[in-house]
Amino acid sequence: VAGRAGGSVFFLTDYGLADEFAGVVRASVLRHVPGVPIIDLTHGVTPFDVREGALALVRAVPHLGPGVVLAVVDPGVGTPRRAVALSVRPRAGHGGQGPHHFVGPDNGLLPWAVDVAGGVECAVALPVPSRRDTGMTFDGRDVFAPAAARLWQGTALTDLGDELDPTSLERLTSPRLSVSPGAVEAEVQWVDRFGNVQLAAGPDDATAAALGDDLEVLAPDAHRARRVTAFAELGPDTLGLIVDANGHLALVCDRRSAATVLRVHPGDVVTVRGVVPGGGSR
Amino acid sequence: VAGRAGGSVFFLTDYGLADEFAGVVRASVLRHVPGVPIIDLTHGVTPFDVREGALALVRAVPHLGPGVVLAVVDPGVGTPRRAVALSVRPRAGHGGQGPHHFVGPDNGLLPWAVDVAGGVECAVALPVPSRRDTGMTFDGRDVFAPAAARLWQGTALTDLGDELDPTSLERLTSPRLSVSPGAVEAEVQWVDRFGNVQLAAGPDDATAAALGDDLEVLAPDAHRARRVTAFAELGPDTLGLIVDANGHLALVCDRRSAATVLRVHPGDVVTVRGVVPGGGSR
Amino acid sequence: VAGRAGGSVFFLTDYGLADEFAGVVRASVLRHVPGVPIIDLTHGVTPFDVREGALALVRAVPHLGPGVVLAVVDPGVGTPRRAVALSVRPRAGHGGQGPHHFVGPDNGLLPWAVDVAGGVECAVALPVPSRRDTGMTFDGRDVFAPAAARLWQGTALTDLGDELDPTSLERLTSPRLSVSPGAVEAEVQWVDRFGNVQLAAGPDDATAAALGDDLEVLAPDAHRARRVTAFAELGPDTLGLIVDANGHLALVCDRRSAATVLRVHPGDVVTVRGVVPGGGSR
Secondary structure, three states: OOOOOOOEEEEEEOOOOOOOHHHHHHHHHHHHOOOOOEEEEEOOOOOOOHHHHHHHHHHHHHHOOOEEEEEEOOOOOOOOOOEEEEEEOOOOOOOOOOEEEEEEEOOOOOHHHHHHHOOEEEEEEEOOOOOOOOOOOOHHHHHHHHHHHHHHHOOOHHHOOEEEOHHHOOOOOOOOEEEEOOEEEEEEEEEOOOOOEEEOOOHHHHHHOOOOOEEEEEOOOEEEEEEOOOHHHOOOOOEEEEEOOOOOEEEEOOOOOHHHHHOOOOOOEEEEEEEOOOOOEO | OOOOOOOEEEEEEOOOOOOOHHHHHHHHHHHHOOOOOEEEEEOOOOOOOHHHHHHHHHHHHHHOOOEEEEEEOOOOOOOOOOEEEEEEOOOOOOOOOOEEEEEEEOOOOOHHHHHHHOOEEEEEEEOOOOOOOOOOOOHHHHHHHHHHHHHHHOOOHHHOOEEEOHHHOOOOOOOOEEEEOOEEEEEEEEEOOOOOEEEOOOHHHHHHOOOOOEEEEEOOOEEEEEEOOOHHHOOOOOEEEEEOOOOOEEEEOOOOOHHHHHOOOOOOEEEEEEEOOOOOEO | OOOOOOOEEEEEEOOOOOOOHHHHHHHHHHHHOOOOOEEEEEOOOOOOOHHHHHHHHHHHHHHOOOEEEEEEOOOOOOOOOOEEEEEEOOOOOOOOOOEEEEEEEOOOOOHHHHHHHOOEEEEEEEOOOOOOOOOOOOHHHHHHHHHHHHHHHOOOHHHOOEEEOHHHOOOOOOOOEEEEOOEEEEEEEEEOOOOOEEEOOOHHHHHHOOOOOEEEEEOOOEEEEEEOOOHHHOOOOOEEEEEOOOOOEEEEOOOOOHHHHHOOOOOOEEEEEEEOOOOOEO
16 A cells, blocks of 8 residues: 655544644654644544544544545543554546545544545554653654654554554444434434534435425424524524534534523434424424 | 735644644645745634634734735624735835735724734725535635645735725724722733733733732632733732733733632733822722 | 744644634744644643743653743733743754743743753843833734744844743742652642543652552641552552552552542642551651
8 A cells, every 4th residue: 555645644633732742742742853843623522422523423424635644533542442544545537636544443433424425445453562661652642643654754654563454343323213203302413512403314304304394303302493504693592403514414503502591411312303384293 | 916925834723622623724725836835823822712813813923024914713604704815015124025915704803913013005805605505615725724835835815806895804802901009900801821811911900000019800709910021029829910922911810820819711801009108099 | 143943833722722812823833833733731831830841851851852932921911021932952872852932921931841852051031012002012923923824934034032040930939859768758749631630749759768569648647558550550449559650659559549539739839758567657
């Protein structure tokens, strides 16, 4: 597998910004290869929340240019979980416009995003040094950053470790989604800073369920809602169902947190039902 | 209007850092024009607080080198509010040392800072794609980042959209300030991380009011204060009035939050009065 | 002292990210010398906590490439405390791999980290402009950033200010550590985002005390603990003593905050004692 060098290193972790973790990893990348542009995607993933990190990567990937994704949300650091580097299958006519490599722990964090980018072309297990005497490794700093730097530089993936079967990569369970006539039942997969509630469902699911414009949301308490195309169509106390900027159905309020109104969190399941005019939910 | 390319992209939003919003916009800028240096000013503006963002830009602009300011605090995203790009009038003898372009929503966020930079030379409305079917736009990612990238690259402003009358740009109401003999009544325009309380008043206002060195602050509870030139002149329980590093009057304590002592927030109005020696306030 | 230019500017402060402080200092560095790569180490140091900042620098320095460390945690801004720039003694065989200069306040923030980097070669006091009339200086923006930029560019240290005696630099008191047979008493020097409790002690101290694998921690309440080499060796309710990724002894739990379990904070002193099998602590 020949190296496809250059672009940026796109960096996502659950390290937060209060400690120097992210800074030291950035410095480690640059120490190995000076001049790499490093783009922080976010370091605000909830500690150890692999699913939250995986979903953030999925949302980000369509908007990234060429380069290497370096992602670390790693509750299993120090266990035998594998450290991996993956190359992305070049897509016909796509011309290597997105990230060409992903580096991180083999715990489900990466595969969804790699699927969006084009699918796994090749995967290797990165050697993790044993350091029983001198202390724990900080894998972001000691394992993943050097691997990302070398891939950025053009080192072939297979020079970084032993190939592994891509089908053996850990995968997370898919978000819950169930579509029936008049109802979409879907997992809350993201609550953003503004309190918008992104569902694991898209506009096609709303169409398949024939939801209509007048809606009821069970979360589990019942709330009335309306299908809208912009926040500003909503009154101050109205809940709206929009197609958000990631192409997902989302429950929103205008300048208010829909998550607070609905009292939901990521992982909760909500049901959106069409309301028959003049009657109850259908 | 010819393009004046180069420098940095200076980036300010209310996106926070917990989500990947700021990261995706950074990536979007680089995807359009690789190699742009992006300087985060802050992403910690209170959600939807256009005034707070506008004041942060005003404080930052005098210290920025050449480049493009990309600022997004945008409660009206998805409404007919305009998206704008502005060029800055070159100042005599100033030689293009500061930002030459500003990009953001037309809601008052930009004009104050553009005034500080030299004033609006030319303004255009950026086309905002309609996406009723595929979902909301994320204007930071889809509209403002590409415009900032193209301006950085040297594209002429008028190639980005239709010219608009600069006097039609939305402007915020000026911060409240009233100066009378012995008293300055001023809006709190910023409480920083350290609890310093910046007022919408400068040293000339203190001079015009002949405030003197012994002061009373009504916020609305009365507190004694002293005019000082450094934090260290203050005892542990003393409130001081200084001229801060932005040239504003500010109420401060030494290693303590003056905002907590005064129980004030941005937007509150406080009165600073001179105290006649041996008597009450004058 | 000849300039050794290039590398990165490594930037650490207690400014937080809610305000534009860090952004303005970044912009100030670039305004003086366009093209400097700036690596944020962290801006999340507790306000005014010089010790916390100094310890973060000590942990970061071994992993930094060449460049200038720009660090500002400065409760004494505006007082006669000196502003300093330091060059690092080149280490035999080390070839200038780490930072070659440090810039910041003379309050103990820098010397520990400079010691790790190789020790002070030369030190100068940076002139701090007096601005009684136009307002306070923002030393990060107005004094330290320009100095860091000029050092990065290759300006000789002694061109930046008057030489001072390196032994006159302020130093913090060393973290508390006491080793006796069967017990290590040590200061908590860091609680990270994950709640890991780093002690001011290393594996040699555990060896010297002959701690063994079964342990009791007094914090001051007594807790049982085990010496482990990885988080995953710990059950859900077990406290472990590991050698962390900075080579320090640390008290940890698996995916849980050991600091919350122990109710300790940085600066507290804890005692780790060996437990004699079948008996009490020895």
